[in-house]
Amino acid sequence: MTFRNAIFAGGGSRCLWQLGFWDGANSAGLALNRSVRYAASTSAGSAMATAALLDRAPEALELFKRLTADNPRNIHWQNLRPGTGKPLLPHMDMYRRALEEFLVEDDLVALQDRRLEFLMARFPRYLPTTPGTLLAFSLYGVEKHLTGVLHPSWTRRLGFEQLVQGNHDVDSVEELIEIILASSCVPPVLPGNGYRGQRVLDGGIIDNVPAHLADGLEGRTLVLLSKRYPRPLPEPGRRVYVQPSQPVRIDKFDYANPEGLQETYDLGRRDGQAFADGLSAQESLRGVSAG
Numbered sequence: 001m002t003f004r005n006a007i008f009a010g011g012g013s014r015c016l017w018q019l020g021f022w023d024g025a026n027s028a029g030l031a032l033n034r035s036v037r038y039a040a041s042t043s044a045g046s047a048m049a050t051a052a053l054l055d056r057a058p059e060a061l062e063l064f065k066r067l068t069a070d071n072p073r074n075i076h077w078q079n080l081r082p083g084t085g086k087p088l089l090p091h092m093d094m095y096r097r098a099l100e101e102f103l104v105e106d107d108l109v110a111l112q113d114r115r116l117e118f119l120m121a122r123f124p125r126y127l128p129t130t131p132g133t134l135l136a137f138s139l140y141g142v143e144k145h146l147t148g149v150l151h152p153s154w155t156r157r158l159g160f161e162q163l164v165q166g167n168h169d170v171d172s173v174e175e176l177i178e179i180i181l182a183s184s185c186v187p188p189v190l191p192g193n194g195y196r197g198q199r200v201l202d203g204g205i206i207d208n209v210p211a212h213l214a215d216g217l218e219g220r221t222l223v224l225l226s227k228r229y230p231r232p233l234p235e236p237g238r239r240v241y242v243q244p245s246q247p248v249r250i251d252k253f254d255y256a257n258p259e260g261l262q263e264t265y266d267l268g269r270r271d272g273q274a275f276a277d278g279l280s281a282q283e284s285l286r287g288v289s290a291g
Helices: 012-027 045-053 057-069 091-102 106-110 129-147 154-158 173-182 258-290
Strands: 003-008 038-041 115-122 161-166 200-202 220-224 239-242
Touching: 003 045, 012 045, 012 057, 012 220, 012 258, 038 045, 045 057, 045 091, 045 115, 045 173, 057 091, 057 258, 091 173, 106 173, 115 173, 129 154, 129 200
Parallel strands: 003 038, 003 220, 038 115, 220 239
Antiparallel strands: 115 161, 115 200
């Protein structure tokens, strides 16, 4: 089975499972790094998709681990003192720093024959920013937790619309970073300033697993989730969904836990190897049957 497309779900630090899965599947012969020509994501999965298509997943892991090792806690209460000029929550500064350190201009050249796309949620005109943000994330949380649905829809009924941009829409790495950050806007943890004059939020409130972005493209699509879902996953077809074999223990907003990042990556690597081995076994059985 060959995959031409890959979808990386959002999920914060849990998304390191996706990089582990990618590396594990590659090491077992699935060769995602060669076959996948299109990848799409939202939220933290956007950074993972970029690292995966650049074939630099281990480098990304080590960078995130180093930055989180230097961050002793997720809330810097001392910054409440007047005059510090530093944020209470370090997440956005750390995320931006990681992207700016990881990505270089040559990466745009390396990606020019592949397509990366990232999903943002654009505000409806009638909805003020602050109450709209609270309403959107509250509605999204209620739908996901009450129904366990993979692909939510309630926020779209509020009037939020998808905005999709990617590597073929930019002329510099700085512009690509702005798209990734805008697709991850979750105030107050990851605040943002919109995208090119448009008010946007984390695209996950449209769909945290934006598999629909690959609809209509050639080939199969591998959909990498970032957590276990209570409902059975859809049967494999044009889309093949994969999820962690065990609950991912790190919190999505934990930016102070390098050991947890490694553990999450290692789980993904085992799961990716098992997945690729399973596909190989199925292909062998088909060959025996055909003979």
